[in-house]
Amino acid sequence: MRTALTVAGSDSIGGAGIQADVKAMSAVGVHAATVITAVTAQNTRGVNGILPLPEEFIKAQLEAVLKDADVKAIKTGMLYSAEIVGTVADILEDHEAPLVVDPVMVAGTGSSLSDDGLAEALRRKLLPICELVTPNKSEAEVLAKMKIKSKDDERLAAELIGKQGSAVLMKGGHYNTSTVVDMLYLSSEFTKMEYPRLKKAGHGSGCVLSSYITAHMAKGMDVANAVFKSRELIQEAIATQYSVGGGDLVVNPAVKGGDSEGFLVLDALDAAAARILDVVPEELVPKGGMNIAMAMRNAAGPEQIAAIDKRLTVRNGMIRKGGPAKFGTAEGLSYILMAVMKKDPETRCVMSLAYSDDMMDVMEEVGLTAVTAEMPKDRLMESTDKALSKSRTVPDAIVDKGSKKERIVRLLAKDTADMMSKLEQIL
Numbered sequence: 001m002r003t004a005l006t007v008a009g010s011d012s013i014g015g016a017g018i019q020a021d022v023k024a025m026s027a028v029g030v031h032a033a034t035v036i037t038a039v040t041a042q043n044t045r046g047v048n049g050i051l052p053l054p055e056e057f058i059k060a061q062l063e064a065v066l067k068d069a070d071v072k073a074i075k076t077g078m079l080y081s082a083e084i085v086g087t088v089a090d091i092l093e094d095h096e097a098p099l100v101v102d103p104v105m106v107a108g109t110g111s112s113l114s115d116d117g118l119a120e121a122l123r124r125k126l127l128p129i130c131e132l133v134t135p136n137k138s139e140a141e142v143l144a145k146m147k148i149k150s151k152d153d154e155r156l157a158a159e160l161i162g163k164q165g166s167a168v169l170m171k172g173g174h175y176n177t178s179t180v181v182d183m184l185y186l187s188s189e190f191t192k193m194e195y196p197r198l199k200k201a202g203h204g205s206g207c208v209l210s211s212y213i214t215a216h217m218a219k220g221m222d223v224a225n226a227v228f229k230s231r232e233l234i235q236e237a238i239a240t241q242y243s244v245g246g247g248d249l250v251v252n253p254a255v256k257g258g259d260s261e262g263f264l265v266l267d268a269l270d271a272a273a274a275r276i277l278d279v280v281p282e283e284l285v286p287k288g289g290m291n292i293a294m295a296m297r298n299a300a301g302p303e304q305i306a307a308i309d310k311r312l313t314v315r316n317g318m319i320r321k322g323g324p325a326k327f328g329t330a331e332g333l334s335y336i337l338m339a340v341m342k343k344d345p346e347t348r349c350v351m352s353l354a355y356s357d358d359m360m361d362v363m364e365e366v367g368l369t370a371v372t373a374e375m376p377k378d379r380l381m382e383s384t385d386k387a388l389s390k391s392r393t394v395p396d397a398i399v400d401k402g403s404k405k406e407r408i409v410r411l412l413a414k415d416t417a418d419m420m421s422k423l424e425q426i427l
Helices: 017-027 055-067 080-091 118-129 137-144 152-162 205-218 225-237 260-278 331-343 356-368 376-390 416-426
Strands: 003-010 031-042 049-051 070-076 097-100 167-170 179-186 187-198 294-297 303-306 312-315 318-321 325-327 349-354 371-375 398-399 407-412
Touching: 003 017, 003 055, 003 205, 017 031, 017 205, 031 055, 031 080, 031 376, 055 080, 070 205, 080 118, 097 118, 097 205, 118 137, 137 152, 152 167, 152 179, 167 225, 179 225, 187 225, 225 407, 260 294, 260 303, 260 312, 260 318, 260 325, 260 416, 294 416, 303 331, 318 398, 331 376, 331 407, 349 416, 356 416, 371 376, 376 398, 407 416
Parallel strands: 003 031, 003 070, 070 097, 371 398
Antiparallel strands: 031 049, 167 179, 179 187, 294 303, 294 349, 303 325, 312 318, 349 407, 398 407
């Protein structure tokens, strides 16, 4: 199971903070590791006390988790002080997992959850290294140092908050509008998401939303798709919120958002990549890198086909994995696979290898079939269709007819287990 990490405060009533984060990530099908920054005495009516943990112990928690677990995505919630922000940022800036910052400053009940200097520390230390920040209206005003009175103000605030490269999700729940309009600022473009306004969002809505996003990113989604998917989930979580005490209702984080098939595809690819690093000789790695891709059943496009992010490449005499398995990251192999699946929907895995005469001889000896084809990069689906028309069934490989130095073999298989079996026969 994939792991995400939440760095946040503990909520004694269990509706927000670490407790809500764990529930939300689990609902998406991700294991939640935790680093606790502060302990609060709070309930659905308000916060009665805050005990921040020593920075050294927060550092010890972070180091313990990151040294042991393969953390795929990280979120921060309540950090409370500038000193804690600095401690967390110093460690996370060297970690490759995407970071989501939920800039928690005030509890849903109106009680402060931050010390002086927190906003400036977030601006200087965490925003430059995060993939996404998720402020509500009041948090956006503090981070952007401006009042937001109009949609133009909101857009300007997003640009100011995201000026160092992060995406910004401007949450619309605190605006006095008939519908809730969220705005995603990503790559200098704005995308509007509009939803029916439900009853007041209860305790923990911001924590749960950012946890959903982090969990989806841990499973390989890009920022935009993680936000869109998570926004649908938080709508259901608010619609099914429930009462715990005499104050605000508690958002229900346990709505079912897990995409079990997607998780299985990503997990299978990561396991296959680990095996490839052990068994494939570097001479079989194409100059531009090697990759393995697998589609979900009935995949409609590249966004439902996963591969190893940044490929597997040779560096310093060793094959190295560029990143985790992610959906939508191998467009070329995706087009080949979509053409293959039209002929046989059960053949959902493809791997690229550098051509060698010896490998082709071994393939023939063990009974693996191959067809040859012209495979220009701008016509991969069309070329694959043409190559497959030469065979009654899907072959085990398609061999590119390109120049000998650049020839690529695309090995085809039912899934990663079938692929590894074929690969081991060849090797």
